[in-house]
Amino acid sequence: MIRVLIVDDEPIIRFGIKALIDWGKEGFEVVGEYANGVAALDAMLSQPVNIVITDIKMPLMDGLTLTREVMKLNPSCKVILVSSYNDFEYVREGLKLGVVDYILKHSLEPEELLAALRKCKERLDEEEHEPSASTAEPRGRAHGEPELHAEHNPIEKALEYIGKHDLRTITLQEVADAVHVSKSYFSVLFKKTTGHNFIDYVIGLRLEKAKELLADSHLKIYVISEQAGFNDVKYFSKLFKKNCGLSPIDYRMRYGHGRFDSERGKPGL
Known part of the structure; x- marks a missing residue:
């Protein structure tokens, strides 16, 4: 025991x-x-x-x-x-x-x-x-300096995990479990290491995913919203404009490579 x-x-x-x-x-x-x-x-x-x-x-x-x-x-x-x-x-x-x-x-x-x-x-x-x-000399104890690498600072591993998994469903608890630390410890360390709260970081990644889909696809806005991890298209549109300065439609019009449907001659909204 x-x-x-x-x-x-x-x-x-x-x-x-x-x-x-x-x-x-x-x-x-x-x-x-x-x-x-x-x-x-x-x-x-x-x-x-x-x-x-x-x-x-x-x-x-x-x-x-x-x-x-x-x-x-x-x-x-x-x-x-x-x-x-x-x-x-x-x-x-x-x-x-x-x-x-x-x-x-x-x-x-x-x-x-x-x-x-x-x-x-x-x-x-x-x-x-x-x-x-x-x-061996205890890590960080003799001179007061922490070793923030695989073991004492799991954030690098967490970021790698986030990058490889579905942004639509990922949660703080899931990532904390993946790097074998408690969610409260992970939450505090994530904010200190990255400068962002976990949820704000994930939302930022979801918005970047939405930008890619808007620029490079003809998918409808509500489909892009879902694929980027937002369940409510109205919330997505409001958040997108607040963070990007343009509505999803305007962003597509300005930056989309194939922004007009060649058959219909209309924006893929």
Whole structure:
């Protein structure tokens, strides 16, 4: 069994985390729950722990300080941060410390917690089969700089995934699952890395797809709207004009290579 410690100053949160999943069925065991980092560290001195799930804001010792101390005590231990605050500064600091995942309390779902735990398990398994990994200098811990590559910054992989999949149906949860991080962590990191919210980024790609179809095809506007991922042609037309400065019809008239139907002599609207 993989041994898990839960640290949060709110009893209801500790109870909620414990109640979210069937720990034993998934190969995990909750070996203790504590209201602050000091008590948690004391417990870790007397028993082995593989994973720590900790709140950030706590009395006596906050979650980030606890993470630093955990890494000193047991560099192979994996940490999952939970917080009420959607703040990239927490994510950034967590990245420096080697935190595996970052989950928002208000959006915490069983699938999200389980995905984070499974990710921890994968890393523990990898390190068990690669002894050199445990003796190497902890990533980003000694000098305070995070390594933002396959593992700690999944955005490059996410962008590649988005580019290869259907823009009409793609969702934030789908992409977060594909790169093995929680949706809240992914959402914050995506915005910080790209400068765009996930949905705004996808809408931008859909509009670019619509431009291509308007310029290079005779498809009706409502068909282009659907193929680009917009279910409502009126919404599509309004959004297109707002972002592109032209209505879809005017855009086709100006930029379409085959903008006139040669048989009818009319715009393909």
